[in-house]
Amino acid sequence: MSRSKIVSLADLASRIPDGASVALGGSFLHRGPFALVRELIRQGKRNLEILKQSPGYDIDILCRAGVADRARVGIVAMEGNFGMAPWYRKAVEQGRLKLEEHACATLTAGMRAAAFGVPFQPVGGLHGSDLPELNGWKKLPDPYGSNEETWVIPRIRPDFAVIHVAEATASGDARTFGTPNWDHIMTRSAGRVLIVAEKLVEEEVFAQQPELTLVPRLLTEAVAIVPNGAWPGSCWPLYEVDYPTIEAYMDEKNEGFLDKHLAEAPETRHG
Amino acid sequence: MAEFSPFAHIAIGMARFIRPDEVTFSGVNSTFAMLACLLAKRAYDFDFTYINVAGGVDPDPSFIPLSSSDPVLSQGSCSIFDNEDFYDLCCRGKMDLCFLGAAQIDGEGRTNVSAIGDWHKPKVRLPGGGGGAVMLPTARRAVTWRTEHSPRSLVQKLDFVTASGGMHGLATPIAIFEKRHGRLALKHWHPDSSLEEVIARTGFSFDAIGATPTPLPTDREREALASLDKHGTFERDANVRLR
Numbered sequence: 001m002s003r004s005k006i007v008s009l010a011d012l013a014s015r016i017p018d019g020a021s022v023a024l025g026g027s028f029l030h031r032g033p034f035a036l037v038r039e040l041i042r043q044g045k046r047n048l049e050i051l052k053q054s055p056g057y058d059i060d061i062l063c064r065a066g067v068a069d070r071a072r073v074g075i076v077a078m079e080g081n082f083g084m085a086p087w088y089r090k091a092v093e094q095g096r097l098k099l100e101e102h103a104c105a106t107l108t109a110g111m112r113a114a115a116f117g118v119p120f121q122p123v124g125g126l127h128g129s130d131l132p133e134l135n136g137w138k139k140l141p142d143p144y145g146s147n148e149e150t151w152v153i154p155r156i157r158p159d160f161a162v163i164h165v166a167e168a169t170a171s172g173d174a175r176t177f178g179t180p181n182w183d184h185i186m187t188r189s190a191g192r193v194l195i196v197a198e199k200l201v202e203e204e205v206f207a208q209q210p211e212l213t214l215v216p217r218l219l220t221e222a223v224a225i226v227p228n229g230a231w232p233g234s235c236w237p238l239y240e241v242d243y244p245t246i247e248a249y250m251d252e253k254n255e256g257f258l259d260k261h262l263a264e265a266p267e268t269r270h271g
Numbered sequence: 272m273a274e275f276s277p278f279a280h281i282a283i284g285m286a287r288f289i290r291p292d293e294v295t296f297s298g299v300n301s302t303f304a305m306l307a308c309l310l311a312k313r314a315y316d317f318d319f320t321y322i323n324v325a326g327g328v329d330p331d332p333s334f335i336p337l338s339s340s341d342p343v344l345s346q347g348s349c350s351i352f353d354n355e356d357f358y359d360l361c362c363r364g365k366m367d368l369c370f371l372g373a374a375q376i377d378g379e380g381r382t383n384v385s386a387i388g389d390w391h392k393p394k395v396r397l398p399g400g401g402g403g404a405v406m407l408p409t410a411r412r413a414v415t416w417r418t419e420h421s422p423r424s425l426v427q428k429l430d431f432v433t434a435s436g437g438m439h440g441l442a443t444p445i446a447i448f449e450k451r452h453g454r455l456a457l458k459h460w461h462p463d464s465s466l467e468e469v470i471a472r473t474g475f476s477f478d479a480i481g482a483t484p485t486p487l488p489t490d491r492e493r494e495a496l497a498s499l500d501k502h503g504t505f506e507r508d509a510n511v512r513l514r
Contacts, residue, residue, distance in 0.1 A: 027324070027354075028299060028340050053354070054299050054340070054401060075384075075401030077300045080337040081508040084398060092396040099396075101385060103404035103434075105358045124362025125405030128381065128435020134390065178342035179326030179353050236342035243337065 005172040005222050009267050012194050012224040013039035016160055021049035021070075023111075023190055025163030025183040026233070028056040028079040029241045031176065033164040033196045035229035035267040041065040042262060051158050053104035053182050057233060057246070060085035063097055065258060071097055072156065074104035080243065082250055101131060108182065110156030111189035122150040161190030164230045165214065166238065168197035172220030173206050175213045178236035187215050195223040198235060228266035275487055277444030277511040280461050281416050283492050284442035284485065285370065286310045288414045291317035293367035296357060296410075297339060298324045298402055302509070303416050303442075304370030305339040306499055313495035326351035335499050337508075361406050369410035371403050371434070375426050376415060378454050378475030380438030382407065383429040390431050400433035408436030416442045418511045422474035444511050445469060447485060451478060459485035463513060 013036055016022060026032035037058045040048065049070035050059050056078050062068040064087035076085050091097035102110075106123055113121035122140070126132055132139070132151055142148045163183045165174040174195045176183065187193045193215065206213055229235075232242035232249070249261065262268075285307035289295050295311075297304035301324075308321045309332075322328050324340045331347030345351060352360075360366055373382035374397050382403060388394035407413050413436070417424045420443035441448040441455055445464040448455040456478040460469050466479055488496070500506055 029338055030325075030340060030342055073399060075299060075399040077398045079300050079340065081302070089396045093393055101390075101399055104354070104401050105362070105405040108355060108358065123405065124359075125407070125409045125436075127408045128432065129400075129404040129408075130385075130390075130432040131400075131404050178345050179324075179351050182354055184353075185355060234342065240343075241338065241341070 002171045002217065004170040005220060006170050006200065007222045007224055009035055009039050009196070009224040009226055010043070012036060012196070012222055013043050015192070015194065015222065016040065016045065016048070018045055019047045020159040021051060023051040023158035023161040023186040024055060024058050025161065025181065025186055026230070027054045027181040028077065029233040029246070031164050031181065031230050031235050032058050032233050033162045033229070034058060034231060034233055035226045035265065036162050036194070036196050036224070037062060038262055038265050038267065040067055051107065051156065053107050056085055057249070060088045063087040063091040069097060072100040072102055072107055074102045074107055078246065078250065080241070080246070082246060086250065100135060103131060106131070106153050107156065108185055109153040111185045113153065113155035114157035115185060115188035118155070120152040120154050122152050124150070126151045156189065158186070158190040160192050160194060161186040162194045162196065163187060163215070164196045164235065166198050166235060167201040168195050168223045168225070169201055169203045169206055169217070170223070171203065172217035172223055173203070173213050174215040174220065174223070175206065180214050183214060187219055192221050193219045195220055196226050196229050197223055198227055198229065198238060200225050226267050231266050275462060275485070276506065277461065277513045278506045278509055279488060279496055280444055280485060281418065281442045281511065282306045282310060282496055283488050284447045285414060285416055286314065286492070288412070288440045289315070289319055289368060291319055294320045294322060294360070294365065295368040296322050296361070296366055297370050299340040300398065300401070301339045301370055301372055302505060305344070306496070306505065307370065309335065309499055310492065310495045313498065314489070314491040322352055322357055324354065326353045328352050358402065358405065362409050364409065364411065366406070366410045367412065369406050369413045371407055371413050371415055373415045373417065375424055375429050376417065376438065376441060377426055377429050378477060380441070380450060380455050381429060381432055381435045382415065382438070383431045384433045385431045387430055403434030407434040407438070412439035414438060414440035414442070418444065418509055420445050420472050422472065426474040444513055445472070448477065454478065456480070457482040459483055461485055461513065462487065
């Protein structure tokens with residue numbers, strides 16, 4: 001067994017400096033590294049850039065707390081029946097969050113460029129969309145003469161990828177159940193990979209079915225064990241979305257709510 | 272006449288675009304698309320492949336989630352066909368029918384899901400297109416829906432073109448449009464509405480040759496929708512009105 005990479009949640013968050021670009025795993029209310037997101041708020045981080053194909057609660061609460069000031073995203077919503085992410089919307093409308101609007105697949109293409117070790121990556125579609133002009137993306141002809149053209153997306157290499165998983169080993173192997181969302185490409189494109197896991201698992205368990213492992217230890221810098229850490233979102237198959245808390249998050253617009261919300265989060269009970 | 276709620280008009284109208292033996296996809300933030308796919312599985316005898324953003328391939332979820340990306344939508348699936356997989360499938364031309372959301376739609380079936388007003392100084396920032404810009408031009412067919420049928424949402428000119436390539440279909444509380452010669456043409460109007468009302472409430476001009484009132488739901492369509500929305504939660508939350 002290699003050296004343990006287990007650290008506290010506070011230690012994990014402290015590795016992310018002000019101004020860093022951070023890719024967040026999961027999708028909307030599902031399996032997001034929300035305990036880590038809240039810890040970034042507690043530590044008073046500033047000027048973070050958030051990268052995620054489909055953020056919701058995470059980017060919204062980071063805007064609400066003034067932690068994020070840039071974002072590269074595909075679609076942002078609280079989802080379910082809650083609609084738009086209100087603090088994100090306000091931050092964009094008031095110019096406090098500099099937005100680079102992507103399609104989910106263009107953000108992925110940029111991450112693929114980083115993962116593949118090349119400066120840009122072709123992507124399908126985009127014909128007729130205003131997004132390429134908005135973002136200054138280029139179109140290239142097929143150099144092999146098929147007469148096809150393809151848009152190419154410049155390399156996107158987040159400083160960090162932080163993902164929330166069901167299980168991890170002390171050496172930094174990690175696995176999820178259900179869909180991995182975009183976590184595979186995020187962890188291959190980022191400079192440093194941080195893991196939040198529901199549960200610490202013996203290596204023998206992973207070794208029995210190594211094909212289930214999403215992130216091998218060689219990619220992982222550190223792991224924090226935080227049971228229920230994707231709250232108020234879901235972590236399949238362990239728990240579902242806590243809709244009453246999302247409702248309170250949306251309804252209670254007073255300043256005190258954020259402190260109360262941070263104080264009642266499960267990570268405060270587990271250190 | 273049995274009641275044909277505007278909510279059912281959208282959900283069933285979308286389900287009727289699903290064809291046998293095809294691959295059909297529902298994504299994030301797409302409650303109606305999820306309901307349409309699950310409804311088609313329960314109400315129609317033909318076989319088709321339902322894939323979704325939770326990685327499910329013909330899943331058998333134990334409950335119908337509020338969130339259309341809930342991982343329960345992969346329950347009972349024999350594989351996880353994840354986000355990168357279904358985007359790549361679409362880009363290589365193997366996605367037959369893709370349900371994609373929209374805030375504004377124009378007569379060519381292009382969509383704006385980005386911003387109302389100038390993108391750089393938006394009056395209203397919208398969610399963003401998610402898959403749209405890549406999937407709309409590459410899917411074989413795409414279908415969208417609007418819970419509000421008005422010149423604000425069905426527009427002559429989009430504030431921003433998030434996705435081009437042209438919707439094949441559009442379902443609203445009062446109308447079903449289908450693409451004909453590169454533009455959305457009226458196929459049906461809700462039996463409690465009229466051609467005149469659809470014209471008055473649509474910002475773009477359209478062909479209405481051959482349009483008829485929407486066929487009423489079959490018993491099986493009705494039963495399927497009721498079984499998916501046992502407590503009426505989806506219908507209540509969607510809050511769709513005829514006018």
